[in-house]
Amino acid sequence: MSLRTCLGVLAFGIVLGGGGGASALTVVNNSGGTLSLSSPVSGGTGQVQPGAQFGVPSTWGDARHLYLAVSNSAGAEVCSTLLDRYGTLKLPVHWVGLGVRADGTCEELTELSQVPTPPPVEPDPPAPTEPDTPDPGNGPDEPSPPSARGFPPRGNGTWVYDATFPDGPDGEPYVSPGLWREVISEYNGQAEAGHRIDQVFSYGGDLEMECLGGSDCTPNKMHVYYYPPSSQNARRSFQETGASGFVSTQAYAKTGGDVVVIPTFDGRFDAGGYLQEFETLSESQARTYADIFARAVCADPAVPGVQLDLEPFDINDPAQFWFYDQVALNLAGANDELEPIFDCRNEDYPQGRFFSVFTFANQITPALGEVFTRHGNGYVIISLYDLGPGSAAVASRPTDYRGYVANEIARTVSNSAAAGDVPFQLAIPAAASTKEFERYRGVSSGYSQREYVEEALDALDASGVRSNPQFLGTAVWGWSRFMAWPPHTNNVFEPGFPESEVLDVLRDRL
Structure with missing residues (x-):
């Protein structure tokens, strides 16, 4: 990206707060070892034992994506094919789950088995503030079409x-x-x-x-x-x-x-x-x-x-x-x-x-x-x-x-x-x-x-x-x-x- x-x-995705938040996606650990998860967004962390699941909080992303880092017990990154060029997992919030296999590869899951999910560790949430008041001059009045200056335009x-x-x-x-x-x-x-x-x-x-x-x-x-x-x-x-x-x-x-x-x-x-x-x-x-x-x-x-x-x-x-x-x-x-x-x-x-x-x-x-x-x-x-x-x-x-x-x-x-x-x-x-x-x-x-x-x-x-x-x-x-x-x-x-x-x-x- x-x-x-x-x-x-x-600009147009509202970021959710720093604490709490419903689970937006579940990580299923089928790797055979313990997985460590962390969020570059909220600072939250979590661990997933073998065979367990982890509900990624919505506070680990925005209205469209979740951002997280996942590593195994040896400290190695997993899900390498899903990493962006900065080493971050960026996953759509509409995904139901992310399965981590024994070889470290990952797959999208469309359904989940019923396994207890450990709670994430989140930092204290920031104090809420009021949003800026919109500029009253920015209303949706329809402007006149711009004048033409070449096609496509130079400028x-x-x-x-x-x-x-x-x-x-x-x-x-x-x-x-x-x-x-x-x-x-x-x-x-x-x-x-x-x-x-x-x-x-x-x-x-x-x-x-x-x-x-x-x-x-x-x-x-x-x-x-x-x-x-x-x-x-x-x-x-x-x-x-x-x-x-x-x-x-x-x-x-x-x-x-x-x-x-x-x-x-x-x-x-x-x-x-x-x-x-x-x-x-x-x-x-x-x-x-x-x-x-x-x-x-x-x-x-x-x-x-x-x-x-x-x-x-x-x-x-x-x-x-x-x-x-x-x-x-x-x-x-x-x-x-x-x-x-x-x-x-x-x-x-x-x-x-x-x-x-x-x-x-x-x-x-x-x-x-x-x-x-x-x-x-x-x-x-x-x-x-x-x-x-x-x-x-x-x-x-x-x-x-x-x-x-x-x-x-x-x-x-x-x-x-x-x-x-x-x-x-x-x-x-x-x-x-x-x-x-x-x-x-x-x-x-x-x-x-x-x-x-x-x-x-x-x-x-x-x-x-x-x-x-x-x-x-x-x-x-x-x-x-x-x-x-x-x-x-x-x-x-x-x-x-x-x-x-x-x-x-x-x-x-x-």
Whole structure:
């Protein structure tokens, strides 16, 4: 999971408190030895004897996932195939159980035998606090459609995450739609033309499937969570989802200065993600899911286009190819059968709506070019951060980082041309990422975020890419109160948003 996807989960998934909480999933120990469990979220711990079960408390995660570490009596990790790149188990809360086998592998359990469950050891819960009062200016008034500036549009964009975290990074998020609107407006008021931020990538929501794969994945089990829960799924309360992406779009549409809002939708295809059965979809099913997506986003007149951060991205996967191919068709208003329902192309959007994906240069292939250029409405946003061979939480030296950026830009330009001239934006780390940061857990990396930004812009300028006709602009990562990995922990990367010395550079060079 990228830090961006993690923050999306943080923004619209309400974190449960530090103590108590009903059991959300049961670990069944069939390993033959004692298992030790711990939570990076609540700090809780537990042990499971051979043949016993352990009810993982809901406080060990959020409304969608549980996060835990599991080791055997020898101290070795188990469930290795389910671990993310940071060594954490991230499991959907809808799983009934997790079975641990004798060889250390794990499996999802759909039913449980009746075995007593030992109580977990939890730290004292924090004192409750009142959520922030929503900004009365962020109501769902319908804004006027943004003016067109090319298609797909040229400009500079930025990601925003509206969780306020009044109790700290491991507390409840309490989303405040439009949290960064005034800051962006102030920046734009001081920046010269060409260096302003005129695209806001607000968090729109996620895509989720509730099926077992194959024929079980019917349209009613394919979800796009963008509108308030009551308008789409009565089973998901506001407390479960937080604010909706639709409300955030309305808030940032009031930024002014001809700023357009491009909602970002995320999801995970791999183990533990809500789209893990996606690869089992037939062509008809994958295209149907794209139809559901198009109907949702084109219904909002404030949305000129969308960004998809469905990971891991792989256009060579048949289901992903069919899905994105249908997304391109639908958003272009070229689906003759369903366009009268979708209304993706209309008087406000005569060319339809555009879409992008966030990825790396090696994913720009001829297959991608076929899908993204066929209707002239697709482009890629290429990450110029989290680069290089180092591991997360180990900061790259800025001079080395510049070399990584130069190589990624060169690959982007080359692959774009080979794939039929795929348009692209380039994203730089104006705030902390997992390899380019000032501080991690309060400890200085010895480098400043300004150094990373200057090295990235130096490499970008030296490459000559600004004159490339496929270059659409620069994307700025990102604005958040806390950037933590794993989510809901005190493993915080700083700065969480572009600070004044970085903004000074961007005003002159973005």
